[in-house]
Amino acid sequence: MSVFPKDTIKNIGESLGISNLKDETTTALAQDVEYRIHELIQEATKFMRHSKRTKLTVEDINAALRVKNVEPLYGYMHGDSPKFRKTTVNSTDVYFDDDEEIDFDTVLNKPLPKIPLDVTFTAHWLAIEGVQPAIPQNPTPNDAKAELLSKRNKTHASSNGITTDQVNVKPLVKHVLSKELQMYFERITEAILNDNERLQSQAFESLRLDPGLHQLLPYFVQHIHKKVAQNHKNLDILEAMLSMAHALLNNKHLFIEPYLHQLIPPILSCLVGRMICENPQQQDHWSTRRRAAHLIAYICNRYGKSYHTLQPRITKTLLRAFLDPGRPLTTQYGAIIGLDEIGTEVTRVLVVPNIKFYAENSLDYSLHSTNPLRVEEANRCKQALVDMLKHIAEQHQSENMSMEEDIQEKDKQDLIEFIGVTVGEAYLATEERESRVKAILELIQ
Helix, strand or coil, X not given: CCCCCHHHHHHHHHHCCCCCCCHHHHHHHHHHHHHHHHHHHHHHHHHHHHCCCCCCCXXXXXXXXXXXXXXXXXXXXXXXXXXXXXXXXXXXXXXEECCCCCCHHHHHHCCCCCCCXXXXXXXXXXXXXXXXXXXXXXXXXXXXXXXXXXXXXHHHHHHCCCCCCCCCCCCCCCCCCCHHHHHHHHHHHHHHCCCCHHXXXXXXXXXXXXXXXXXXHHHHHHHHHHHHHHCCCCHXXXXXXXXXXXXXXXXXXXXXXXXXXXXXXXXXXXXXXXXCCCCCCCCCHHHXXXXXXXXXXXXXXXXXXXXXXXXXXHHHHHHHHHHCCCCCHHHHHHHHHHHHXXXXXXXXXXXHHHHHHHHXXXXXXXXXXXXXXXXHHHHHHHHHHHHHHHHHHHHHHHHCCCXXXXXXXXXXXXXXXXXXXXXHHHHHHHCCCHHHHHHHHCCCC
């Protein structure tokens, strides 16, 4: 049984020119109308609750109709409550809106409203290369001087203790942290640099999982930047800052995109820094650089689609460090592994064609140096290039499966001619499959 009687449906049908409706039809229509109205009211109630209101308005009903892909009821507004009049039709009470009666003579004798102005658009230059053109739309130089003098007079009057005009000075906005957040920040920053590994792991886990770090995020990023700048030769602190950055980047509750421009420079410093430790011969700074390369690649892969200039800018920075013969080998090593981590598409296009130039202008000289530390750095760079070529060949082989054959001498000569003797021979010494060599030779074409 529907709350809408059958007579209501019949009256609506007769008003639309449909007569003699059957009782079964009117009953089905009444039930469907009741269902649709219930559904509409539920949707409208959702809009009302999201608007933090307790009174349902016409705008909520219109929004619910739009959601249901129904044309909204334009022209209805929530103002004064409507007035209804009662009449009797066929011994049945019918209520209808009480329309106001309008006298035609009054309407015809009423003066016509003014014709509205047409909408027009004009364009003018506010300034051309910093110079404001003298056109009517722009203020004149005299007006600018008068405004400046009035500001000076107000300032002078206020400084003398006599204020002639009410001037509202907007206070500076300060970011106030609660005492609990300040204590948390201090405890976390101390625990990260603590020698206790268990305490360190707990701090990193909290940074990675805690959902309430939004207010502290800019302070953590600033802390990482500050610590890396002040301790660029302390490997332990750099490792801790990289772990801290990794934990923040993996916290799914944080919106870290606005702070990437502050977080990337310290990571790049750990990657391509000249010296990131006090004793390079005994401390393993190579693994720290590889970890920084992983973080850079993670940032590019995760946020590169949203920020289209992010990966090109990082790639350009690393490529410049790789191709500059004046840079130290440690910086060149960091640039090589950083480009390799970003992806094979980057290394195919930008690095491989420049390996021969790099080997002849920087690597060969360092490999024959009398300084054992310099020789070790050169060997690290050479091995990084070989690993890069392996990654390119593996990617090519996964895309194009082919039968393995022995490497022909012509292919070996072409490879050495393309990437140079130093890196070419090192690559051939570790690779005996023809497909892995052809993958590199295809870059020549």
